[in-house]
Amino acid sequence: MCCRMFFWMDVFIVLVGVFVCFSLGAKYHHERHQIMRGVDYHYESVGELASSSSWIKQRHDNDQKSEKGQRQRHNKHALRLLTPMSEKKLWGGGLWPSVFNVALKASIAVNATCGQNGREEYCKLVDAHPLRARGSQCGICDDKSPDQEKRHPIVHAIDKTDKWWQSPTISNGLQYEHVTITLDLGQLYQVLYLMIRSGISPRPAAWIWERSLDGEKYTPWQYFASSSHECERLFGMRGHTGKYIFKKDTEVICSTQFGKVLPLESGEIHVSLINGRPGANSSSAEILEFSMARYVRIKFIKMHSLIKNGPVEWLLDEQAMAKRSFYSVKSIRIGGRCVCSGHAKECRNITPGNAQCECQHNTCGANCDECCPLFNQQPYRPGNATHANECEMCQCHGHATSCRYNSDVHQKGLSVNVLGEISGGGECLDCQHFTTGVNCEKCLPGYYRPHQTQPDAPIPCLPCDCHPLGAVESCNPNGGACVCREGFTGPKCDRCDQGYQGENCTKCRCDVRGTMPGGECESHCQCKLHVEGEKCDKCAPGYFSLSSTNPEGCLKCFCSGVGVSCVTSTIDTEITSSPEEWKMTDLSQSITAYPARDNTTGHLYFGLYEMPEVESVYWVAPEVYCGNLLSSYGSRFIVSIAWVIVRGDTSGKPTSGPSIIIVGSNGMKIAFGDEIFEDSNTTLEIFLKEDGWYHVPRSVKDIVTRLRRTEYRGDPVTRAQFMSVLSHVQSILIRGTFHTDQVESVLEAATLFSGETILSDQSLVEMCECPIGYRGTSCEACAFGFARILEDSSTHEKLGKCIPCDCNSHAETCDIDTGRCSQCLHNTSGDRCDRCSVGFYGNPLAGNVDDCKRCACPLEDTSNNFSPSCQLKAPDSQPLINFVSMDGEDFIDLTNISTTQDYICTQCPPGYIGDHCEKCDDGFYGEPTVVGGSCLPCPCSGGPCHPLTGKCIICYGNTEGWQCERCKPGYWGDPELGCDLCECYQNGSISNICDPVSGQCICNSRFRDLRCDKCANCPACLCNKNGSLSGICDHITGQCTCKNGVEGHKCDQCMETYYGFGENGCQ
Structure with missing residues (x-):
């Protein structure tokens, strides 16, 4: 009976076991299929090689043939997806090498191996039960046994055989639940995935996948546990099952995807390190750094057999389970690729076990992490999904083999690229062929580039051919012109300059600027006409600007005819240029028109059809070009101008006319030039010096261009006349008509210079010593307090004189006719500035700046x-x-x-x-x-107060306080109007003091009202109606007011000697 019971129990257990294994096994195969689909997708997204299929073809070697066929069909699908990806760029712009199993190149180690310390027995955890007799499922581990089947070293995990590594069982100690496998990949790789296949034991229940760059410091890539509860308990984080979308590229999670106990053998783990991360498809720098490793560590920390209430706990007792508790690994596969920074698609073995990138994009280095020596025009950047970021070649014109990127050079725009554009910061190193510079574009000191020689010529620079005594250290780097020392001249500085003599070209005694030509080295200096001094080195009185180009030596002082002494003015060169407020007019300035602007070029243009009655049109310069132009004497006025001629074969011809006309405020109109131009554009360079200038007669109102007449040319302009015009320029006219068939005039630019020294050794601008009443560089203006009186002059000069104003030196000028002063200054007023302005005092007639004081x-x-x-x-x-x-x-x-x-x-x-x-x-x-x-x-209600503090001295109106701001005790009311006595009823109030604001007295309990003079809660008067006058009694005693002949408290009885009490009292 007992045997029969055990028999049926055994049958029941077998059936239950078969059902459970079938159910869980089916679920496992479904999950494995989903995992492999994920692996294939992973390969496709990162471009892993089809060589990874060798791992797929080898898995599940002990499965049934039908399973094998299904697996082969799966591998065929993976090959179809992976093969095209190995032949093209990955992720768009950059290049990445193929993915391969980097574990094959690794050295592997583990801290515990079954049988390492002697023979050890173990048993499999497959359909085991103590009540059921079955074939032996146990074996022996012995690392020193000649029988290879009993040896399970860690190398079996990466040797691509069907053998496996196995750890000691925990029957040898619980410490063997913590086992660590370490792989040294030999160099840095970017790791993309991990595949682990267990041997004859289940997959680990909990483990950690870690990485390291140096083998010392490890950081986790991912945690694994059998459940979310175990993730919380072991690692302090939430568990995730299935596909997880990472929030950032470096996020570390705990996965429960591979935490089931089944299958009990040959279980697989497939982990992608990249998929699901934000930068998976962009090759971000963050994900690249996160996935780089040389050392990979797998730390097993928990077995399924030791989990309480686990799915296999019911199978065996504790002692039997200890022999069946161990780890085993048949295969470890790590998908990785060389770290090539997005600049290589191939990685070759240069030595056994060492792979190196075959860099492209002009990059170099073991990891393509730097630009090649001659390709640093832009800063190095790794390739990414959208941009290859190729290193750009420096422009060294063939004279250097390396360069470097310099951010300062880039920021200052000092480098050009191979297209000749200012771009990047490439700085050439060790320029050859006697060149130097950021782009080897210059010649070294002592060398020059001949004209028409390009920077990339094989021999771009030649040595300077300058006289060693006559030239400075180097010649002009462009063309080779020698820079002569003082006293030397000539292309090679090999002869003495004018005014120098001898082998060393020493300076002659006479100043070449003021000495007659040829006499510079004579023993007695022959001075020019307006030069004096023993060495002819200074101007005669009344002259200035000693110059070798002036035949007379010095220029006569103008000083507006009122001064006699001057010196050369030391002014800086300045320019005036403006495209704004130009206008069009005729010679007599009787018509005004306005040009248009070309928004593309900024040029001004004017159609001549807008002034059909005018033969010669002129551009009128804006006010910024006018006024006092004495500082421009000897300088230039440069105008770029063009014109449009009607199309077709016409009989028209170029015209002549003044290039420029200047009108002074003194009425003079002077002009320069009358050239004929065959082209349709020109640049007018006009020197503001009297040479070549002429007067334009007042009778000329227009210039008849078709006849080429010259009636506009008057007498030559003298220096005095030219200076008087420059002292106050009223308008400047620029020629606008150049052809008889012209339809449009175009003004491109107009630049007025001042302070130039082109025509002379020194500035031609004088600084005069002016007499009283005059001021300015040429005494051209009246001093403060003076007014100009113009005089008629047949010489056109009309300089005028400055006379003092009767303004007590308080006005700049005055009206000559009325004598009325201009705006009075110095706080004065009046027609003669003879009164101090309101708010000021003093004596304005004294003529001083501070006469009137505030x-x-x-x-x-x-x-x-x-x-x-x-x-x-x-x-x-x-x-x-x-x-x-x-x-x-x-x-x-x-x-x-x-x-x-x-x-x-x-x-x-x-x-x-x-x-x-x-x-x-x-x-x-x-x-x-x-x-x-x-x-x-004083806030004292009419009383006096302290003159500084305001404290009241005497308070009126029954007030008191610092400012009499309150009523005295016993008084009330408004302190400003005076306070009243409280007048509290003596019998009805507690005291004679009342509220100082309202006047309310403090009443006894039986009194009320403001003065406490009324009864509060008193009994009724009860006065007799017939005997009392009003029915109102005294509010204190209660005594009624009786009629004549009536008495009593209530007026209810007749007095003695009275009778007849009634309505009329008593009789």
Whole structure:
């Protein structure tokens, strides 16, 4: 009976086991299929090689043949997806090498191996049960056994055989639940995935996948556990099952995907390190750094057989389970590729076990992590999904083999690329062929580039051929012209310059600028006409600007005809150029038109059809070009101009006319040039010096261009006339008509220079010593307080004279006809600036800048100047100057002027006293002499107060306090109006003091009202209606007011000798 019971129990257990294994096994195969689909997708997204199929073809060697066929069909699908990816760029712009099993190149180690310390028995965890008799599922581990089947070293995990590595069982100690496998890949790789296939034991229940760059410091790639609870317990993080979308490229998670105990043998783990991360398809720098490793570590920390209430716990007792608790690994595959920074698609073995990138994109280095020596025009950048970021070649013109990127060179725009564009920061190193510079574009000192020689010529630079004594250290690098020392001249500086002599070209005694030609080295210097001195080195009195180009040596001082002495002005060169506010006109400036602007070029253009009645049109320069142009004497006016001629074969021809016309405020009109131009554009270079200039007669209103007449040419312009025009230019006209068939005039640019020294050794601008009444570099303007009177002159000069104004030196100029002064300065007013302005005092007739001083009443500060006017006062404090009102305006009667500087403020406001409103009047307080202070009324209800603090001295109206701001005790009301006596009813109030504001007395319990003079809660009067006058009794005693002849408290009885009590009282 007992045997029969065990038999059926055994059958039941077998059936249950078969059902469980079948169910879980089916689920496992479905999951494995989903995993492999994920692996294939992973390969496709990162471009792994089809060689990985060798791992797929080898897995599940102990499965059934039907499973094998299905697996082969799966591998065929993977090959179809992977093969095309190995032949093209990955992720768009960059290049990446193929993915291969880098574990094959690794050295592998483990900290524990079954049988390493002697024979060890173990048993499989496959369909085991203590009540069921079955074939032996146990074996022996012995690392020293000659039988290879009993040896399970760690190398079996990567040797591509069907053998496996196995750890000691925990029957040898619980420490063997923690086993670590370490792979040294030999060099850095980018790791993309991990595949592990277990041997004769289940997959680990919990483990960690780690990486390291140096073999010392390891960081986790991913955690694994059998459940989310185990993730929390072991690693302190939430568990995730299935495909996970990472939030960032470096996120580390705990996965439960491979945490099931089944299958009990040959279980597989497939982990992608890249898929699902944000940068998976962009090759981000963050994901590249995260996936790089040389050392890979797999740390097993938990077995399924040791998990309480686990799915196999019911199978065996604890002792039997200990022999069946171990790890085994048949294969470890690590998908990786060489780290080539996105610049290589091949990685070759240069030595056994060492792979190196075959760099492209002009990159170099073991990891293509730098630009090749001659390709550093731009900073190095790794390739990414959209951009190859190839290294750009430096432009060294063939004279250097290496360069470097310099950010300062880039920022300053000093480098050109191979296209000749200013771009990048490439700086050539060790320039050859005697070149130097950022791009080897220059010649070294002592060398030059001949004209027409390109920078990339094989021999771009030649040595300078300069005389060793006559030239400085090097020649001009462009063309080779020698730079001569003082005293030498010639292309090679091999002969003495004018004014020098001898082998060393020493300077002659005579100044070449002022000496007659040929006599510079004579013993006695022969000076030019307007030069003097023993060495002919200074201008004669009345002359300036000593120059070798002037035949007379020096230029005569102009000084507007009023000065006789001048020197050369030291001014800097300046330019004036503006495209704004140009206009069009005719010669007489009787018509005005406006040009248009070309927004592309900025040029101004004008159609001549807009002025059909005018033969010659002119451009009118804006005011910025006009005014005082004496500083431009000897300088240039450069104008770029063009014109459009009607198309077709016409009979038209070029015209002549003045190139420029200057009109002075003195009425003179002078012009320069009358050239004929065959082209349709030109650049006019006009020197502002009298040579070649001529007068334009007033009678000429237009220039008849078709006849080429020259009636516009008048007398030559003298220096004095030219200077007088430049002293105040009213308008400048630029020629706009150049052809009889012209339809349009175009102004491209106009530049006015000042301070140039092109025509002379020194500036031609004079600095005169002006007489009283004149000012300016050439005494061209009247000094302050003077006015110009123009005089008629047959020489066109019309210089005029400056005469003093009767303005007491307080106005810049005045009207010559009326004598009225221009705007009075120095705080004065009046037609002759002979009065101090309101708010000021003094004697304006003294003619000094500070004659009129601001009234300080008592301070000049606006906040403390309380009187709008003041006046001088006599020593006896009696004013001698009075303000008089005439036509509503105040002015000062100056009939009696005092020399004293004291003054009195005349309009101190109420509350202020003293000569300067510096004190407060009686009834006021404050500090008006302190900024921000003022005089305020005493707040004492009409009583006096302290003049500074405002504290009340005497309080009126029954008040008290600092400012009499409250009523005295026993008084009430408004302190400003005076306080009233409280008048509290003596019997009805507690005291005679009431509320100081309302006047309410403090009442006893039986009294009320303001003065406590009314009864509160008192009994009724009960006065007799017939005997009392009103029915109202005394509010204290209750006594009624009785009629005649009536008495009693209530008026209810007749007095003695009275009778007949009734409505009329008693009789």
